[in-house]
Amino acid sequence: MKILVVGGGGREHVLVWKIAQSPRVTHLFCAPGNAGMASLAESVDIKADDVEGLLRFAKEKEIDLTVVGPELPLSLGIVDRFEAAGRRIFGPHRAASEIETSKVFSKSLMEKYGIPSPAARVVSIEEAIQRVPTLPMPIVLKVEGLAAGKGVVVAKTPQEAMEGLERFKAMGPAASQIILEEYIEGLEISFFVVTDGTIALPLASSHDHKQVFDGGHGPNTGGMGAVSPTPRLSAEIESEIMSKVIAPTLQGLASEGTPYQGVLYAGLMLSAEGISVLEFNARWGDPEAQAILPRLKTDWVEVMEATLDHRLDRIKLEWKEAAATCVVLASEGYPGSYRKGDNISGLDNADLPDVFIFHAGTERQGDRWVTRGGRVLGVTALGASLAESRHKAYQAIGRISFPGMHFRSDIGATG
Numbered sequence: 001m002k003i004l005v006v007g008g009g010g011r012e013h014v015l016v017w018k019i020a021q022s023p024r025v026t027h028l029f030c031a032p033g034n035a036g037m038a039s040l041a042e043s044v045d046i047k048a049d050d051v052e053g054l055l056r057f058a059k060e061k062e063i064d065l066t067v068v069g070p071e072l073p074l075s076l077g078i079v080d081r082f083e084a085a086g087r088r089i090f091g092p093h094r095a096a097s098e099i100e101t102s103k104v105f106s107k108s109l110m111e112k113y114g115i116p117s118p119a120a121r122v123v124s125i126e127e128a129i130q131r132v133p134t135l136p137m138p139i140v141l142k143v144e145g146l147a148a149g150k151g152v153v154v155a156k157t158p159q160e161a162m163e164g165l166e167r168f169k170a171m172g173p174a175a176s177q178i179i180l181e182e183y184i185e186g187l188e189i190s191f192f193v194v195t196d197g198t199i200a201l202p203l204a205s206s207h208d209h210k211q212v213f214d215g216g217h218g219p220n221t222g223g224m225g226a227v228s229p230t231p232r233l234s235a236e237i238e239s240e241i242m243s244k245v246i247a248p249t250l251q252g253l254a255s256e257g258t259p260y261q262g263v264l265y266a267g268l269m270l271s272a273e274g275i276s277v278l279e280f281n282a283r284w285g286d287p288e289a290q291a292i293l294p295r296l297k298t299d300w301v302e303v304m305e306a307t308l309d310h311r312l313d314r315i316k317l318e319w320k321e322a323a324a325t326c327v328v329l330a331s332e333g334y335p336g337s338y339r340k341g342d343n344i345s346g347l348d349n350a351d352l353p354d355v356f357i358f359h360a361g362t363e364r365q366g367d368r369w370v371t372r373g374g375r376v377l378g379v380t381a382l383g384a385s386l387a388e389s390r391h392k393a394y395q396a397i398g399r400i401s402f403p404g405m406h407f408r409s410d411i412g413a414t415g
């Protein structure tokens with residue numbers, strides 16, 4: 001079986017790593033891929049948003065299954081385009097992916113189908129600016145559309161809210177709609193299901209750490225680390241999430257004529273008042289995938305095929321008992337503008353038992369590894385307990401260095 005993975009970050013590296021373990025795979029490609037996965041998949045020089053280029057490649061190489069990592073190609077309708085051309089592809093259709101790409105669509109879906117989420121109001125950017133002095137703080141401000149991880153501001157003061165709105169305004173006309181959302185205090189988790197639109201199987205639980213600095217300080221990033229399972233989730237809450245969030249969301253999407261297939265990611269806040277959906281994403285989380293997939297025993301290719309063939313009822317996902325911690329090593333300056341081209345040393349030394357190093361932003365120059373992205377590497381370790389997996393991950397990290405390297409030292413430490 002020939003498989004093409006679309007994307008080139010840490011999430012795609014772990015997907016390629018997992019897919020490569022399937023006995024069914026004969027050829028594995030990744031477009032554009034990254035240097036770190038070269039031993040597992042052939043990198044293809046086609047960008048993840050070049051839908052026509054990817055389709056031409058899939059036809060030419062007779063790819064049996066295409067797997068989409070990031071949201072951008074989903075928002076461009078890659079799944080619809082491939083299916084129209086008779087090619088198998090795993091991921092949601094364009095309309096269903098709006099659950100991530102349009103915060104206004106997602107919010108109205110949640111309101112219409114009674115899915116618990118913070119109270120919110122959609123306003124123009126001008127109205128948001130006018131109302132800021134009268135708004136209760138903290139408040140969450142979100143800009144409509146995809147904003148490459150920069151579309152959400154949690155403002156504690158009117159001044160922070162104003163600064164956030166000014167940043168949104170600088171994005172131009174695309175940032176015309178703003179969602180003013182109630183701030184909810186609690187513990188965040190990342191909850192994933194694999195679904196064919198009707199049947200949904202929960203994946204192993206996880207939480208990520210979004211702020212750049214220890215203790216949850218500093219600006220938000222795509223995620224500085226993740227653990228699986230998360231101690232924040234009990235079996236009771238998981239079943240409540242399945243019945244109060246996942247089931248009505250899938251039914252709602254189907255009723256709207258946009259049934260969902262693929263991995264659905266609910267970003268949830270667990271608070272004294274219960275469960276609230278902060279956002280949905282139409283894909284695996286990154287770095288959550290780097291903590292969850294190393295724990296999965298079941299063949300992920302089989303799971304994707306079962307999703308497309310509507311036989312998920314016959315799949316039982318099996319997980320290693322082990323806990324996983326993934327810590328992201330980032331370039332100096334990230335999540336702002338960051339340094340590139342620095343020598344990475346110690347990668348071979350860090351290849352310890354139960355440690356997996358996933359590349360997100362690296363490049364091979366001769367026999368050297370150099371930095372090329374904001375998030376450079378994800379170091380995942382498995383251990384008998386969360387504490388043991390943390391210990392192993394940080395032990396491996398102690399052997400890796402590059403100028404300006406920074407990472408959080410408290411991944412998985414804060415319950």
Ligand code: GLY
Binds near residue numbers: 208222284286287
């Ligand atoms: N870790 C957050 C995300 O993937 O969106």
